[in-house]
Structures are given as C-alpha cells and as structure tokens.
Amino acid sequence: MGGKPKVSSKIIPLASPKGPEKLCELCQRVARLQCTECRATFYCDEEHQQADWVGIHRRICQLLVPIRTQTFLSLQRAGQIVTQQKKAELIEICRSVAQQKLSEGKHQEALPAAQFCLRCSIDVHGPNTVQLVPAYLLLAEANIGLGNVSRVAELLSQAEWSVLKSPDCGHAVHHRLHRSLGRLHMATGNLEQALLHFANDIYFASEAFGLDSTITCRGYFLMADAFAKQGKTPIVRSLYSEVTQIWHCHLTNLLENRIQNAQNPNVLLDSSYDNQSDKAQQVEVDDMLRTMLEFEQKDPRKDPAQVARVAHCLAMMWFLAGDSRKVNHLTTLGIKGWFDTVTQFPISSLCRLKIGLSLIGEVVKIRWELVAGDETVSTLLTSTLVSSLRTKLFGRRMFVSVGSNSSDVT
Ligand SMILES: [Zn+2]
Ligand SMILES: [Zn+2]
Secondary structure (H helix, E strand, C coil), rough: CCCCCCCCECCCCCCCHHHHHCCCCCCCCCCEEECCCCCCCCCCCHHHHHHHHHHHHHHHHHHHHHHHHCCCHCCCCHHHHHHHHHHHHHHHHHHHHHHHHCCCCCCCHHHHHHHHHHHHHHHHCCCCHHHHHHHHHHHHHHHHHHCCCCHHHHHHHHHHHHCCCCCCCCHHHHHHHHHHHHHHHHHHHHHHHHHHHHHHHHHHHHHHCCCCHHHHHCCCCHHHHHHCCCHHHHHHHHHHHHHHHHHHHHHHHHHHHHHHHHHCCCCCCCCCCHHHHHHHHHHHHHHHHHHHHHHHCCCCCCCHHHHHHHHHHHHHHHHCCCCCCHHHHHHHHHHHHHHHHHHHHHCCCHHHHHHHHHHHHHHHHHHHHHCCCCCHHHHHHHHHHHHHHHHHHHCCEEEEEECCCCEEEE
C-alpha cells in the first residue's frame, strides 16, 4: 500500500445521476472530488482525500464498494443482513487502526478511522446506544492528543449519557470512560478531578481484568502523573514501583513461554509480538517504562534497584520484539543498576542480594542467548561472569546459583 491516494477525479454527474448531494468524507462539506478506486467516497479537496487515505481509506476502500453501491441484491432482506455484517467488520477494522495510531502517538492520523468508526457504529446500532461508547472514546482520545479540549468534553458527555442509559453495561466500559475523563481533566489541569476518575478507572479495570493486570496498571501510571504534577514524589515512586512490578512479572512470563516454545519445535513460535497492534502496544509500553526510568535517574535519592528493574523490563520487551541493539544497551544499564544496588546495601540484607544477583544472571543470560544463540555457551559465560562478580563483591562468602532462586552462605 502506497502513501499516496489514487488520483482523485472530479465527480462525474452522469456516474451518480440521482440521490442527495455528495459530501466530503471528513468534513461533510459539499464534495467535488471522488475516489477513483471505489467511486463511492467523496472529498471537498485533495488535502482531505490525502488525510483520509493515510488515516483509514487505503485499508477499507474496496470494502466500501458493496456497502455503498446499491444493487438489486443489496436491497433485498438477505442482502441487508450481509451489509450489516460487513459494516460490523468495518467497525472492527477502523477501531483497531485508530487504536494503533493512538498508541503510536499519531493523533491526527487516528481521526479519520475514529470518525468512520463512530459514523458506522451509529448506522448499525442507532444513536445513544452503549455500543457507541468505544467509538466516542477513540475519537475523544485522538482529540485529547490534539489539544481540542472542548471537543473532548462534548464527546465524553455523549459517551457518559450512553452509559447512563445502559445500567447493565460492563465494568470494562466504565473503566475506559473514567480513564478518558481522567485524561480530559489532566489536560485542563484539574488534578483533583483527574485523580478521582483515575481511581474509578482502576476500580473498574481491576473488576474487569484483575488487580495485577497490565491494563489496570496503566491507571496507576496515569495517576502517578497527576501526583507528579502535585509534587507528591513519594506517592509517584510507590506507584511507579507497583507498575514496574506488574510489568516485570508479565514480561518474565512471556519470556519463559517464548523460551519454552523455542525449545519445542512442535509448538509454533509465539507470534503475538509480530502483529501490528502489538507493535503499537510496544511503543506505548516503551514510552511508559522510559518515563519511569527517567524519573528514577533524575531523582537525587534514586534507587538503583528500581533503575535496574525498569531497564530489565525494557530489555525483556525488546528481546521479545527481536531488537538486539536496544537489548544490549538496556542490559548494560540493568547490570550497572544492580551492581550499584549490591554494593550499596549491607551484606546482611541477604534477600535483596539474592534477588539482585539472580536478576543480573537473568539479564546476562538474555544477552548471551541473544548474541551467541548457543545455550551451553551462554550458561557457561553467565556463570563465569556472575562468579567473578561474586568474588569481587563478597570474596568467597556467598554462593549464588544463577537461574534458580537459591542462595546460601557457605
Ligand atoms: Zn473535507
Ligand atoms: Zn476509495
């Protein structure tokens, strides 16, 4: 798919002789151009055609032909059912495209997909229905990114109204609505209101996905941002440490699955990190982890253990995504962080040392598996490195087994 739309043509009156006046897909003003591919989509000018092409149209151009072209079949009952199904598919495509662009921070590009998603949802489900809420929220999120606060307020009040009218709508919908409302209040600087909505967001998300879910933990991260603006650093630190803990656990599980699958040739390799929406999620998570890393590094009372844990999360994420350059840089940072931790704490805090050293082991292991691709070599190198580190730090007093959690004083 190219970045440029097919050459637009002037609307030929004979090709669409009857029917209402053609309106621009993006701004609903009178159209003078027509997409030459589907011949069913119209624009006021080339700028709007280009924006729509990049935003969504190149993905759905051909899918629109059967929906927007009236044929004998499409007017019959069976044809109408098929059309409704096709519209439902279109809503799903637009939702995922808009979500992906939002995760990548491309708010302007997300607008056409989010707009189409809402229009198509109203078409299928009718106005003021709870099914419109996801589309309202997508459009609101794009507008938050663009700083159109009044438009966001308008969209969110429509979403709130739809939710109010459906008392049995699920926790997940409430969670998303409160998250968007929280972000709106962040944008207007009303931190108290933002915190209230984020607290509700976390409550509903934990009901829907669990307290330790990565979805819920995004709420902690957003809340920390509000506390940071209020200058409440200790709360920010504790929330960031919670977020890091959850992601560390999640990524460790993913990594273990990946390694297990790689060892068993009969199991297909986990391809969840290959598709587009996961690539978009990576950008979002990378951004979140880096914000926390920067916060900790700038803090005069910085906790090297937190630096190492966040760096380790980032390293695992990019390892899963197959980016060796980023992994190498981050493992170095992670190892340095843990080195600072173990030298900083007294020998008696065994627990801390144990976790620290086994994590160094993990980080080093990842690195060597990546570089050498040979497990025997990587295990050997890991144990050599850790044993030299051990001797350097503690003489011969500690025995640490890398890869397992056992540590004993000999
Ligand atoms: Zn227009
Ligand atoms: Zn088209």
